[in-house]
Amino acid sequence: MAKITFITNDDEKITLEGASGSVMALAVENNVKGIDGDCGGVCSCATCHVHVAPEDIEKTGEASEIELDMLELDDNTNEYSRLCCQLQITDALDGIVLKVAK
Amino acid sequence: MKKSELPDPFKNAREETGIGEMNDQNDPVTMLLRHKDVRKGAHNWKTFQSGAVPGRIVVPSEVNIRDLRQIPFEVDPPQHADYRALIEPWFRRPLEESYTKKLNDIITKVIDEALILESVEVVNKFALPLQSRALTLLINTPFSESETWISWGTHVFRSEGDPLDGDKAEVLYTYLDEKIEEAIKTPSDDLYSKLAESEFEGRKLTKAEIKGIMVLTFAGGRDTVINAVTNSIAYFAEHPKSLQQIKENPEIINSAVEELIRYFSPLTQMGRVVTQDTQVCEHAAKADTRISLCWASANRDDAVFKNPNEVILDRKMNPHVGFGFSHHNCLGATHARQIMRTLLKTLSEKVSTIDIIDFEENIENLDQFKRKVGFHKINVKFNSKKIT
Incomplete structure (x- = not known):
């Protein structure tokens, strides 16, 4: 199990627990505001954009080239940006904090 | 070649020059063919605008058949964002449980009706009724309205043999004028009424703005949804194992x-008007000329997609642009996705095989390219799963 904290644009803090699947799916199931996951997780819509807390970047790893290309043309992109459909929930993600970009 | 195959006519041009040339009613179009260029072009609204003369960004151009601006489709930021914010929540209703349940009922009924017939012409007797009935949910209008829309045929602006039929546009416009007047006089829970009571920049939406949004709602999701549904039926007819794969692994339905x-890329391309002299793929693009973002070509770019001409139902990374890209991505995509997800699920549960009897392909003439976008007609026999 991994505890993942989302901070929405209106500063609501939501901590969720997940065992498998993508972080995007966990957020959508729990109605985290600003995470829509329109394409279901195939990296085509950028509606699951988050900023990973700088101290958690090591846990999430870096974005792939396809993901980076997608982020390059999205709003509010910075060095901590990830599309959370590309983050698979494992114990390694326990404790991470993600700020919703939208 | 398989009957369900949609060849990629853009490959050589995409790899050699990255562009295509299309003369469209003496207003030529430079087509962007590479995935990267298409996405960058879609993102760069300052140089490649949508808010040009109404109808000009559509290919083939609709300048000669309409003056009405479609909204938010033919508006640029920042105003575009305000219109979009106004209507976006409504277009996300397809995610609600009550909506998906009704959509499921509509699609189940269409498939059940098809299963008892000896043969079905999919374009007009399956996809068109399915699309029209589903649209009553999006507009939240009585189911009976779908009968009127079915009677209009497969494209709101096009009739057979004439890609730009002004008379047909007039039928839709007259219909919408009546509906908008009715909504102002006697408001209900439908989209017309919702728009009539909406505020934009501190004032009510004008009738022309409401009509501009409604025309987009009708036109944008008509032949695109019909092509997606029809092409899916043809695909599963020739790939019965795929239907079985979905039945056994319903978690792959989204992908x-x-x-x-x-x-399928149901919409081949969308145009933009160039606002300042620039270059696309080292090719001059002068101010007040047109470019197009060729979604269909970008979606077969092997710089991005491995085995782009193969359908891989559980493809993991799929940054396709089938619903467009950036600010103007498809407003109706949530509705369209729910239609397709429900269709695949229900087909996999009820249908064992589909036999193609005969067909007539729909080939778009893009001047330098000829692209199969679907079918004018295709007769099939749906075979039901045996009840065990």
Whole structure:
């Protein structure tokens, strides 16, 4: 199990627990505001954009080239940006904090 | 070649020059063919605008058949964002449980009706009724309205043999004028009424703005949805194992829908008007000329997609542009995705095989390219699963 904290644009803090699947799916199931996951997780819509807390970047790893290309043309992109459909929930993600970009 | 195959006519040009040339009613179009260029072009609204003369960004151009601006489709930021914010929540209703349940009922009924017939012409007797009935949910209007829309045929602006039929546009416009007047006089829970009471920049939306949004709602999701549904039926007719794969692994439905949308690319391209002299793929693009973002070509770019001409239903990374890209991505995509997801699920549960009897392909003439976008007609026999 991994505890993942989302901070929405209106500063609501939501901590969720997940065992498998993508972080995007966990957020959508729990109605985290600003995470829509329109394409279901195939990296085509950028509606699951988050900023990973700088101290958690090591846990999430870096974005792939396809993901980076997608982020390059999205709003509010910075060095901590990830599309959370590309983050698979494992114990390694326990404790991470993600700020919703939208 | 398989009957369900949609070849990629853009490959050589995409790899050699990255562009295509199309003369369209003496207003030529430079087509962007590479995935990267298409996405960058879609993102760069300052140089490649949508808010040009109404109808000009559509290919073939509709300048000669309409003056009405479609909204938010033919508006640029920042105003575009305000219109979009106004209507976006309504277009996300397809995610609500009550909506998906009704959509499921509509699609189940269409499939059940098809299963008892000896043969079905899919374009007009399956996809068109399905699309029209589903649209009553999006507009939240009585189911009976779908009968009127079915009677209009497969494209709101086009009739057979004439890609730009002004008379047909007039039928829709007159219909919408009546509906908008009715909504102002006697408001209900439908989209017309919702728009009539909406505020934009501190004032009510004008009738022309309401009509501009409604025309987009009708036109944008008509032949695109019909092509996606029809092409899916043809695909599963020739790939019965795929239907079985979905039945056994329903968790792949979301990625299967994205993959079919990538492969079919129901809308071939969308234009933009160049606002300042610039270059696309080292080719001069002068101010006040047109470019187009060729979604269909970008979706087969092997710089991005491995085996782009194969349908891989559980493709993991699929950054397709079948619903467009950036600010103007498809407003109706949530509705369209729910239609496709429900269609795949219900087909996999009820249908064992589909036999293609005969067909007539729909080939778009893009001047330098000829692209199969679907079918004018295709007769099939649906075979039901045996009850065990």
